[in-house]
Amino acid sequence: MNAAQRIKEVSELLHRANRAYYVDARPIMADAEYDRLLAELAELERKYPELAEDTSPTKRVGGEPIEGFVTRKHAAPMLSIDNTYSEADVTAWYNxxxxQLGLNKPEEGGLFGSAGGVGGLPRMLADPKIDGLAMSLRYERGVLAAAVTRGDGVKGDDVTHSVRTIRAVPLKLNDAAGVPIPEVLEVRGEVYFPLKEFARVNAEREAAGEELFMNPRNAAAGTLKQLDPSVTAARKLGFxxxxxxxxSDKGFAGSFTEFLDRVGQLGVPSSxxxxxxxxxxxxxxxxxxxxQRRHTLPYMTDGMVVRLDDxxxxxxxxxxxxxxxWVIAYKFPAERKTTKLISVDHQVxxxxxxxxxxxxxxxxxxGTTVQHATLHNYGRVRAAPVDPENPTGETTSIHLGDTVYIEKAGEIIPYVSGVVLGKRPAGAAAVEAPAACPVCSGPVEVEPPEAIENPAIETQRFCVNPQCPAQVREKLIWFAGRKQMDIDGLGEKTVDQIRAEPGIPLSSFADIFRLSAHRDALLKLDRMGEKKVDNLLAGIEAAKGRGLGKLLGAMGIRHVGDSTGKSLAKMYPDLDxxxxxxxxxxRPKACNKEEASRYGLPTDPKERQETGLGKDTAPAVHAFLHSEQARRTFAELRELGVDLASHDYVKPGERKQATGFFAGKSLVITGTLTSYERxxxxxxxxxLGAKVSGSVSSKTSILVCGEKAGSKLDKAxxxxxxVMEEPELLERLRELGVEPAGR
Ligand SMILES: [Zn+2]
Structure with a gap:
C-alpha cells in the first residue's frame, strides 16, 4: 500500500471512530489506539506534506497559539431563547x-391544516438544555469553515482554532451517508465540559496547586477562550x-427532527x-x-427547550x-439550600x-447530606454574593453564624454560593483569613500580589514553610497514592501512625524508602502484624521502580500533576x-523562533513534540527542579536505589509501535458477534496492529469466531x-484497554 492510500485509510478510520463515539455512542476503538493511529498519520503527513489535507484528524491540534480573537458576524443572528422557571409560563406561551398559528380553534383548520400533531395540534419537540457554551459551526462545501460563539447574537468570537480540537466536531462532514451536503450549513449547538472531565481537570489543577474551576460551564468557556489550542485539546470538551x-439548501430538512437526523448522518452529534x-x-x-433522569447524564443540564418542530x-x-x-426554555431551578455556618476550617x-x-x-x-462545603478562597469569603438568585452584584463578607446558600458545582462538589444577609445574627464576626499558617504558624503569601491592596480579589493563599508538618503529611500521602507511586499499605492512617512514633523518622520522600531499616519498630506499632509490615515494605520496594514520570507527578511539585510528570518524562530519557x-x-511548543534555533528545534511549532509544559508554568517548574530542596531529594532517592530513568521516553520523531497480543497477527473474523459488528x-x-483479511489460509494466525460460523470455521x-471465540476475544481486548460499546 502506498502512502497516499494509507493516509486515506487511516484518516477514514479516525473520522469513523469519531462518528461512532460521538454520534452513535458506540465506540469502536480504544483511546490509546486512536492516539496511535493519529501518530502514524501525523508521521506520514510529515514525510509527505503534499498529501496532508486540511480536514485531516491530525489538524485538530498543533496549530500555533493565536494572539487574540477576531469577532465575526453571524450569517443568521443567534437569538437568545426566552426562558422561564414556571409551567404556567410554558402553558401561556403554548396557547x-x-x-398566532390560528390553531386555537381546531375546527376551523387553522393556518396549517392538521399540522402533523394530535387532533390538529402542532408537533412539538422537547430537548435537553445543556449547560455549556452556545456555538455556531459553519460548514462550507462540507468542510468546517468557522466556529463562532454566540457573543451578542449578531457577532461573536471566532474560536475555530479551539473548536477544531473537539473530537465531537467533524472537520469534514460525512459524505458517505447519502445525505446531500448543502453548500453552506450552519449547525448551532452547545460546547460542554463532560462532568467526568470536569472532575479530572479539577483534580489535576488541585494536584498542581492551581485554582479550581467553579462549574463545567465556566470551565468550558475558559477552555475555549484559550489562545493555545493544545490546552483546549487536553481538556476533552464535547459538542x-x-x-x-x-x-443554503431549503430542502435539506423540513423540521427540526429531520434536521437533527440529517446532521447526525453527516457526523454532527446531538443528545x-x-x-x-x-x-x-x-x-x-x-x-x-x-x-427525574437528568442527573445520570454525563453532562450538566439545566432545563428543557420546547419548540415547534415544523x-x-x-x-x-x-x-x-x-x-x-416558536421556542421557549423551561429551566429547572438550581438545587440550592440554606443552612447555618457553624465554623470555618483552614486546611493546608x-x-x-x-x-x-x-x-x-x-x-x-x-441526593446527599453535606456538612462541609468549600469556600474556594479568601477573596470569595470577603465578597460572597448576597442572594445568588437575584444577582444584583451586591456582596458581603461571610460571618460566623450566617445563614448561607449551598449549591453543588458540577452536581458533585458542595460550595457556598451566597449569604442570606437578612438572617445574620447580631454581633456576628467576619471570617478572617489566617495571617500565619494555621498548622505551623509559618509565613503566608497571597496571590495575586495586588490582593494585598484589594483583599476581595485574592485567589490563593499559601504557607511557604517547606517543613510545614501539614504540607509534609499531605505530600507523603499524595506520594504513596494509587495514581502516584502506588505504595501498597501506606495510606493516610499508616502515615499518621508512623509519624506519631518518634523512633521512626518519616518527614521526606527518602524516609519512606528508609522504612525497611525500622522493621522492628514498625512491628511494635498498634495493629501492625508481621504480615502487614512485610506487605508495606514490599510495596515500598516495588515503588522504587516506577520511573521518572511517576516520580515527578508524585512529588507534589506545583504545576506538575500526574499527566505533566509523564509528559516531561516523554521528553527526557532520565533525570540527568x-x-x-x-x-x-x-516547553518546546511555546518556544519562539530564536529559542527554537538555539535549541535545534524545528522552526514550525507543529513539528515539535506534543509534550512538555506551557509558557506560564515552565519557569516555576524549572526553578523547582534546580532548587536546593529538589537537589537534596533527588540525591537521596538516587542513593536509595529509586529508579530515575524515564519509562515513557519517546525519541523525537519516533512513535510507539503497536505491541500487545494482536500486533502483527493475521486474523479472519466470521460468524455473528454480540459485542461488535464484524x-x-x-x-x-x-x-491494534493486526492484519484482518477475508479468507482463511495457512497464513491465518487466528480465526475470530462468533455464532453461526460456517465454512470458514471448517476451513480453519x-x-x-x-480459533478464538467471543469471550476470549473480549478478555484479550480488555487486557489491551479496549472495551466494546457503552461509555
Ligand atoms: Zn504551614
Whole structure:
C-alpha cells in the first residue's frame, strides 16, 4: 500500500471512530489506539506534506497559539431563547402560539391544516438544555469553515482554532451517508465540559496547586477562550447540536427532527434525548420526566427547550426583537439550600495552599447530606454574593453564624454560593483569613500580589514553610497514592501512625524508602502484624521502580500533576537529561523562533513534540527542579536505589509501535458477534496492529469466531488455525484497554 492510500485509510478510520463515539455512542476503538493511529498519520503527513489535507484528524491540534480573537458576524443572528422557571409560563406561551398559528380553534383548520400533531395540534419537540457554551459551526462545501460563539447574537468570537480540537466536531462532514451536503450549513449547538472531565481537570489543577474551576460551564468557556489550542485539546470538551443557522439548501430538512437526523448522518452529534410531544400535557410530562433522569447524564443540564418542530410553522411565527416566538426554555431551578455556618476550617494542602472550608449544620442537597462545603478562597469569603438568585452584584463578607446558600458545582462538589444577609445574627464576626499558617504558624503569601491592596480579589493563599508538618503529611500521602507511586499499605492512617512514633523518622520522600531499616519498630506499632509490615515494605520496594514520570507527578511539585510528570518524562530519557535542560526546552511548543534555533528545534511549532509544559508554568517548574530542596531529594532517592530513568521516553520523531497480543497477527473474523459488528471489530483489530483479511489460509494466525460460523470455521479446523471465540476475544481486548460499546 502506498502512502497516499494509507493516509486515506487511516484518516477514514479516525473520522469513523469519531462518528461512532460521538454520534452513535458506540465506540469502536480504544483511546490509546486512536492516539496511535493519529501518530502514524501525523508521521506520514510529515514525510509527505503534499498529501496532508486540511480536514485531516491530525489538524485538530498543533496549530500555533493565536494572539487574540477576531469577532465575526453571524450569517443568521443567534437569538437568545426566552426562558422561564414556571409551567404556567410554558402553558401561556403554548396557547399564545396556537392563537398566532390560528390553531386555537381546531375546527376551523387553522393556518396549517392538521399540522402533523394530535387532533390538529402542532408537533412539538422537547430537548435537553445543556449547560455549556452556545456555538455556531459553519460548514462550507462540507468542510468546517468557522466556529463562532454566540457573543451578542449578531457577532461573536471566532474560536475555530479551539473548536477544531473537539473530537465531537467533524472537520469534514460525512459524505458517505447519502445525505446531500448543502453548500453552506450552519449547525448551532452547545460546547460542554463532560462532568467526568470536569472532575479530572479539577483534580489535576488541585494536584498542581492551581485554582479550581467553579462549574463545567465556566470551565468550558475558559477552555475555549484559550489562545493555545493544545490546552483546549487536553481538556476533552464535547459538542451537541441543538439548532440551525444558515442553510443554503431549503430542502435539506423540513423540521427540526429531520434536521437533527440529517446532521447526525453527516457526523454532527446531538443528545438523542429529544421527546416528540403532540399536546401541552405531553410537553409538561416530558419536562417533569427529564428532571427525574437528568442527573445520570454525563453532562450538566439545566432545563428543557420546547419548540415547534415544523420549520414552515417556525418561519410563520417569526421572532420578536430578541427571541424567536416558536421556542421557549423551561429551566429547572438550581438545587440550592440554606443552612447555618457553624465554623470555618483552614486546611493546608500539600502545596501549602490554605483553603477555607465551611462547617455547617447538615443539609440534604442533590441526593446527599453535606456538612462541609468549600469556600474556594479568601477573596470569595470577603465578597460572597448576597442572594445568588437575584444577582444584583451586591456582596458581603461571610460571618460566623450566617445563614448561607449551598449549591453543588458540577452536581458533585458542595460550595457556598451566597449569604442570606437578612438572617445574620447580631454581633456576628467576619471570617478572617489566617495571617500565619494555621498548622505551623509559618509565613503566608497571597496571590495575586495586588490582593494585598484589594483583599476581595485574592485567589490563593499559601504557607511557604517547606517543613510545614501539614504540607509534609499531605505530600507523603499524595506520594504513596494509587495514581502516584502506588505504595501498597501506606495510606493516610499508616502515615499518621508512623509519624506519631518518634523512633521512626518519616518527614521526606527518602524516609519512606528508609522504612525497611525500622522493621522492628514498625512491628511494635498498634495493629501492625508481621504480615502487614512485610506487605508495606514490599510495596515500598516495588515503588522504587516506577520511573521518572511517576516520580515527578508524585512529588507534589506545583504545576506538575500526574499527566505533566509523564509528559516531561516523554521528553527526557532520565533525570540527568531533564536537569540538563534549560527552561525554554521544557516547553518546546511555546518556544519562539530564536529559542527554537538555539535549541535545534524545528522552526514550525507543529513539528515539535506534543509534550512538555506551557509558557506560564515552565519557569516555576524549572526553578523547582534546580532548587536546593529538589537537589537534596533527588540525591537521596538516587542513593536509595529509586529508579530515575524515564519509562515513557519517546525519541523525537519516533512513535510507539503497536505491541500487545494482536500486533502483527493475521486474523479472519466470521460468524455473528454480540459485542461488535464484524466491520467495527476489524477496525479495532487493525488499530491494534493486526492484519484482518477475508479468507482463511495457512497464513491465518487466528480465526475470530462468533455464532453461526460456517465454512470458514471448517476451513480453519482443517488447516489447524487457532480459533478464538467471543469471550476470549473480549478478555484479550480488555487486557489491551479496549472495551466494546457503552461509555
Ligand atoms: Zn504551614
Amino acid at each position: 399564545r402560539m396556537l392563537g 451537541l447540536a441543538h439548532g440551525r443557522g444558515e442553510c 438523542g434525548l429529544s421527546v416528540a410531544c403532540g399536546t401541552l400535557e405531553e410537553v409538561l410530562a416530558a419536562i417533569r420526566d427529564f428532571d 420549520f414552515a410553522m417556525q418561519d410563520a411565527l417569526g421572532t420578536t426583537s430578541k427571541s424567536p416566538r 494542602g500539600k502545596s501549602g495552599k490554605i483553603t477555607p472550608r465551611a462547617v455547617m449544620e447538615p443539609v440534604l442537597i442533590a 537529561a531533564l536537569l540538563a535542560a534549560e527552561e525554554p526546552q521544557l 466491520e467495527d471489530l476489524a477496525v479495532v483489530l487493525t488499530g 479446523r482443517e488447516l489447524g488455525v487457532a
